[in-house]
Amino acid sequence: MTETILQIPCETIDGREVTLGELGGKAFLIVNTASKCGFTPQYKGLEALWQKYRERGLQIAGFPCNQFGAQEPGSEEEIAQFCELKYGVSFPLFAKVEVNGRQAHPLFIQLKSLAPGLLGSKGIKWNFTKFLVDAEGRVVGRYAPTTGPAELEKDIEKLLG
Template sequence: MSDNILQIPCTTISGEETSLAALQGKAYLVVNTASKCGMTPQYKGLEALHQEYAERGLRVAGFPCNQFGSQEPGDEAQISEFCEVNYGVSFPLFSKVKVNGADAHPLFVALKKAAPGLLGSESIKWNFTKFLLDDQGRVVKRYAPTLTPDELRKDVEGLL
């Protein structure tokens, strides 16, 4: 596995192999998402950040995850349609991943190691945990699920 988080292989929601580096951003906001969660409306705020800051280099990346209360039960096509129809999501979505446990996606293993959560725990506690990365793939900050995308604006602007 690459030491650079941006180089870790990922699969888009449409099945193409890529990496965050391919998005060519100045800042990256990586989020584990879910369609049937109380925080699902955060898709709207994530899309607003994408719309406002994409031209300046922010890349929002959504990674659906079904590990928390089975709140992402659909397949990739269903997830993609749900996000587009209900929230107008146009930022990149990736295939469903696990973020915790032995089968956790290498991207999330690296993110958690770089930015442990509360009390040094590396596990992700719920959907919509957010990681802000700089243009070199360094994790600048980890945000709790309850923090809304709008509350990240100052940190995002600081990287652009």
């Protein structure tokens, strides 16, 4: 049986190995993030979604990535501190990953394979690309960095029932 997205081991920002499935949830929003990006203020919108929907089963997973313009240069500790102090982030953050290339994290390899980008692209173009995944690990939506978190509410509502 093929491993689902929810079964792929991921390292949390504080060094623990977990799977997204272990977080529980009816819907998962997986985002590659960065602290020094024009889209960084989306942390505020992601946190708002987390606060609004977590009781109903939404999990948000932020994966810092330094592949785009070196916009996530800090250590995991620095990233966690920045996110908490600047944006009040309390949703799960994970260790820094690569999302493209030979060193791409297996989670992002699967996400890109199951939900190609524009014109079938298998790459991620920039920080704050978002993937919405259901409780069975199926990707139900891929969203561009320019799509703000609030614009995902209708799709999240559908998954949460």
